[in-house]
Amino acid sequence: MGSRKASGAGRKRIRSESKPLLGITMGDPAGIGPEVIAKALAQPRVRRLCLPLVIGSQSIMRQTVKRLGLRLDVVAVDGHGGAAFRAGQISVLDPAEQPLSRVKPGVASSEGGAASVAFIKKGVRLAQLGCIDGIVTAPINKEAINMAGCHFPGHTELLADLTKAKESGMMIVGGPLKIMFVTTHLAIKDLPAQLTRPKIEKGIRLAHMALTRLFGFKRPRIGVAALNPHAGEHGLFGDEEGRLVLPAARAARAKGILASDPLPADTLFGKAARGEYDGVVALYHDQGLIPLKLVAFGTCVNLTVGLPIIRTSVDHGTAFDIVGKGVADPGSLVEAIVLAAGLAARRQRAQTT
Numbered sequence: 001m002g003s004r005k006a007s008g009a010g011r012k013r014i015r016s017e018s019k020p021l022l023g024i025t026m027g028d029p030a031g032i033g034p035e036v037i038a039k040a041l042a043q044p045r046v047r048r049l050c051l052p053l054v055i056g057s058q059s060i061m062r063q064t065v066k067r068l069g070l071r072l073d074v075v076a077v078d079g080h081g082g083a084a085f086r087a088g089q090i091s092v093l094d095p096a097e098q099p100l101s102r103v104k105p106g107v108a109s110s111e112g113g114a115a116s117v118a119f120i121k122k123g124v125r126l127a128q129l130g131c132i133d134g135i136v137t138a139p140i141n142k143e144a145i146n147m148a149g150c151h152f153p154g155h156t157e158l159l160a161d162l163t164k165a166k167e168s169g170m171m172i173v174g175g176p177l178k179i180m181f182v183t184t185h186l187a188i189k190d191l192p193a194q195l196t197r198p199k200i201e202k203g204i205r206l207a208h209m210a211l212t213r214l215f216g217f218k219r220p221r222i223g224v225a226a227l228n229p230h231a232g233e234h235g236l237f238g239d240e241e242g243r244l245v246l247p248a249a250r251a252a253r254a255k256g257i258l259a260s261d262p263l264p265a266d267t268l269f270g271k272a273a274r275g276e277y278d279g280v281v282a283l284y285h286d287q288g289l290i291p292l293k294l295v296a297f298g299t300c301v302n303l304t305v306g307l308p309i310i311r312t313s314v315d316h317g318t319a320f321d322i323v324g325k326g327v328a329d330p331g332s333l334v335e336a337i338v339l340a341a342g343l344a345a346r347r348q349r350a351q352t353t
């Protein structure tokens with residue numbers, strides 16, 4: 001795994017199994033990432049679809065499997081001999097190769113943050129080299145990565161930077177909803193200044209790209225959310241709709257994208273859930289995530305649209321309040337693996353035809 005030569009040998013075997021090889025980054029070792037990974041990799045459905053390679057702390061993976069009483073062996077992948085992918089085993093590539101002695105379960109720390117970033121960087125590198133077919137990320141703690149000096153608001157922006165993506169953004173899909181976000185993690189007080197027409201146009205463009213290329217819609221109908229109550233009511237409650245959102249939607253329509261005018265957000269998500277729209281462009285984090293997590297928390301998948309590598313992720317965070325209790329639900333990670341495996345298989349087919 002560590003070199004092109006070694007990974008090339010690995011890929012021959014992987015191709016013969018014809019399943020995508022996915023890097024599952026552990027996220028913050030103090031969070032529920034290790035637990036949901038262990039539980040997800042114990043599921044036959046996951047094993048049928050992909051070859052999972054955990055990129056994270058070996059010692060924490062071992063402790064987690066033991067604590068949960070799962071009949072799984074944690075096997076170290078040293079980066080030179082390729083990896084074995086047997087049912088009953090979890091293959092772990094540990095970039096740190098030493099125990100994270102200062103990480104305490106359920107506590108944000110710079111060591112946990114630094115480890116989370118190291119796992120992501122390793123996964124991205126392996127994907128860029130073609131050693132793995134995509135990455136699935138378990139949750140990081142944003143406070144911890146910032147304590148470690150990684151001043152990105154989340155995976156989405158870190159991945160854009162690491163891969164030098166020209167244009168990328170966050171989409172989360174769950175239940176009947178597929179939502180593209182114009183902005184991600186920022187204080188509400190900063191939102192009006194951060195919301196620009198080019199960013200909204202980009203959000204609509206990325207939504208269209210994801211809906212057509214990844215989800216197979218021919219001419220997706222995209223609902224564009226307004227910012228203010230009742231879509232601003234003709235300027236009575238704000239002017240962002242007329243000044244920013246409407247011109248962006250019109251520009252997208254001029255390029256053949258079926259984008260709506262700015263629609264009142266309180267009814268738009270219900271319409272999308274009932275099938276009137278194939279996707280929605282939300283202007284800010286909680287505008288889109290409240291409806292999504294209300295209808296489908298635990299099964300939603302976060303994907304970064306526009307990256308040169310496949311990346312999916314869970315819909316939840318590090319959940320420090322339940323670490324070590326054994327109650328973390330692996331449902332979203334399972335769905336994230338299923339989607340990444342499907343996207344990788346489709347990419348493999350496209351490359352071989």
Ligand SMILES: NC(=O)c1ccc[n+]([C@@H]2O[C@H](COP(=O)([O-])OP(=O)(O)OC[C@H]3O[C@@H](n4cnc5c(N)ncnc54)[C@H](O)[C@@H]3O)[C@@H](O)[C@H]2O)c1
Pocket residue numbers: 032036138139140141142143155302313314315316317318319320321322327328329330
């Ligand atoms: N993909 C990611 O990396 C990601 C996503 C969301 C939040 N975060 C980060 O996680 C940290 C905590 O964020 P938060 O408290 O807003 O959200 P959270 O998702 O960690 O927790 C919110 C609530 O949901 C519960 N919960 C979450 N996942 C669960 C699961 N799998 N099974 C059962 N219950 C679950 C938690 O116990 C908690 O009560 C923050 O640092 C945040 O930035 C990371």
Ligand SMILES: N[C@H](C(=O)O)[C@H](O)COP(=O)(O)O
Pocket residue numbers: 153154155156157170184285289302313314315316317
């Ligand atoms: N906003 C997402 C959520 O609440 O599920 C999450 O924080 C994802 O962020 P990144 O994938 O950018 O880390």
